Amino acid sequence: MTWNVVGHAWAIRALQRDLALGRPAHAYLFAGPAGIGKRTLALAFAQALNCAAPPAPGEACGACRPCRQIAARTHPDLFVLLPQEPGKPIKVEAAREMMHMLALSPLELQWRVGLLANFDQATSSTANALLKTLEEPPASVILLLTAESAETLLPTIVSRCRVITLRTLPRPEVEAALTDRWHVPPDRAKLLAHLSGGRLGWALREVEEQGASQARRDTLDAWRSVFTSSRAKRFEQVARLTKEGDEEQALRRTLEMWQSLTHDLLLAGIDSQAPLTNLDFADEIRALAASIPAAPARRWLAALQRVERGLERNLNLRLALEAALLEAPSL
Ligand SMILES: [Zn+2]
Incomplete structure (x- = not known):
């Protein structure tokens, strides 16, 4: 078989x-x-x-x-x-x-x-x-x-x-498949196998979503760190982004999420009760909005949008990103 x-x-x-x-x-x-x-x-x-x-x-x-x-x-x-x-x-x-x-x-x-x-x-x-x-x-x-x-x-x-x-599959079979075939850490595999009720596909979806939320957290951290970075540090960050960015899709996703976060930041700065898109990071965004006024947030958003448009027209990405990151608000 x-x-x-x-x-x-x-x-x-x-x-x-x-x-x-x-x-x-x-x-x-x-x-x-x-x-x-x-x-x-x-x-x-x-x-x-x-x-x-x-x-x-x-x-x-x-x-x-x-x-x-x-x-x-x-x-x-x-x-x-x-x-x-x-x-x-x-x-x-x-x-x-x-x-x-x-x-x-x-x-x-x-x-x-x-x-x-x-x-x-x-x-x-x-x-x-x-x-x-x-x-x-x-x-x-x-x-x-x-x-x-x-x-x-x-x-x-x-x-x-x-x-x-x-x-449904026996629980040990789900657990073994998660660790052996999908390299899920043993503790987590045990828990997921238990929660899955013998449905491997359910457990795998959980693994996937967990991965996605960690990736979102990483992107949020990178976005936030810009505000406290010196000029030199911002250039370093651009180098890092464009290096990983030989995978253009990944860079696009990052830019998309940065825009979305910045849009939320702007909204939260204008109205602390405004409904936000990035619900999972609403607390972080509202806390930042308390110290970043709307005007610089708006400039930062416009700069990010310019980078995305530049990406479409194959402009020099590195230069475009450097220009954008210099527009980012400072804390
Ligand atoms: Zn075949």
């Missing part, structure tokens, strides 16, 4: 049996609570269906082009439909478009795969858009649906799907 999936061994075996028999169902419904691994398993199944170099029947190499493109969701014969916002249903027009695309003949893969996530939130018109494909499935099409439970879906949909209901 070489699927790149933690746990759910029985489900993988069941799916591999379908593959071994050479006649997978036309549609599968992966059911189970949020963060349990439905989508991960569905994509692994899509890989096993289409791997160009399976190490054994029903397995996926994970390295061939179809495997990589499916993992990255960039394969031309893989269609993935997620809700645009969490908790919102997928759009009926998008589902119709997908059914239309699936009906065309495959470009490359043996199987065209359509993955529709969170189908329990789909409206009845979306479900109806799917029914025709489910009733008369094109020969090379496989639909993969995910939902928290089969009960909330239309029976006409469920009856046409092979239902794979996933169970």
Whole structure:
């Protein structure tokens, strides 16, 4: 068993049996609570269906082009439909478009795969858009649906799907996966495994968000340190930013957040009750606003906006940033 999936061994075996028999169902419904691994398993199944170099029947190499493109969701014969916002249903027009695309003949893969996530939130018109494909499935099409439970879906949909209901993983398995595969520190892995209730995807999302909030904290600290830095220190900071900034995306994100923080600083300076965007740092921003008047905050914001516009026009970034940082208020 070489699927790149933690746990759910029985489900993988069941799916591999379908593959071994050479006649997978036309549609599968992966059911189970949020963060349990439905989508991960569905994509692994899509890989096993289409791997160009399976190490054994029903397995996926994970390295061939179809495997990589499916993992990255960039394969031309893989269609993935997620809700645009969490908790919102997928759009009926998008589902119709997908059914239309699936009906065309495959470009490359043996199987065209359509993955529709969170189908329990789909409206009845979306479900109806799917029914025709489910009733008369094109020969090379496989639909993969995910939902928290089969009960909330239309029976006409469920009856046409092979239902794979996933169970939560044992806590030690979640903990081991977190430490071994995702290098989460043992203490944290233990806590997350406990809180996850056996849902690895949930635990991983927590890890990701924790990482994001630390990155935000670092960006806030860098932004704040400008105000107390000497001229020379500010130039050093520019050098640091533009050095890391050979990754332009990272620098853009930093600039974006600095602008947002500075905008909040300006707002808080004008009205201490003003609603702020960066809620997680509201206390820090209000404290700073007490000693930075609106006028210099506004100049600093304008300077940051100029840097961003310069970035678009490929101006000398380092010079632009130096000029901007000299405009920053001093404490
Ligand atoms: Zn492969």
